[in-house]
Amino acid sequence: MILKVKKLAQKLLTTHPLSSDLGLLILRLMCGLMLLHGWSKFTNYSEGIKDWPDPLHVGIKVSYAITVFAELCCTIFIILGLFTRIALIPLVILMLVIVFIIHSGESLLDREHAILYLMAYLSLFFTGPGKYSTDYFIKRNRTY
Numbered sequence: 001m002i003l004k005v006k007k008l009a010q011k012l013l014t015t016h017p018l019s020s021d022l023g024l025l026i027l028r029l030m031c032g033l034m035l036l037h038g039w040s041k042f043t044n045y046s047e048g049i050k051d052w053p054d055p056l057h058v059g060i061k062v063s064y065a066i067t068v069f070a071e072l073c074c075t076i077f078i079i080l081g082l083f084t085r086i087a088l089i090p091l092v093i094l095m096l097v098i099v100f101i102i103h104s105g106e107s108l109l110d111r112e113h114a115i116l117y118l119m120a121y122l123s124l125f126f127t128g129p130g131k132y133s134t135d136y137f138i139k140r141n142r143t144y
Helices: 002-013 020-031 034-043 060-080 084-102 109-127 134-141
Strands: none
Touching (some): 020 060, 020 109, 034 060, 060 084, 084 109
């Protein structure tokens, strides 16, 4: 019994990952919560576009469309682990715009959700989607 406790303690206190691929899958699924934002914008287009900001001065409709594309389409790609790094680029840009332009004068608490998503997106960008992803499956089965 003492030996089992000691082995468990060694596993928990190590700096080596228990399962980085499982951790990346969980992180990708957590990022999938962005779908809730994207879906509500998609289904409530006529209401949502009325007060929509245009921080990059490309037009309200274009700003809204880019946001819906990022929050809905790119998020689906991230959940699937398909073209993950490419799909993360619009989401990272969107979160940067939200944090540093749209909510620039507000407190850190008001920008917290966007910052948390930004950190998760950047983590996935630098680590990749992991073994439990479509990207991995495609790469593994690719013959040169």
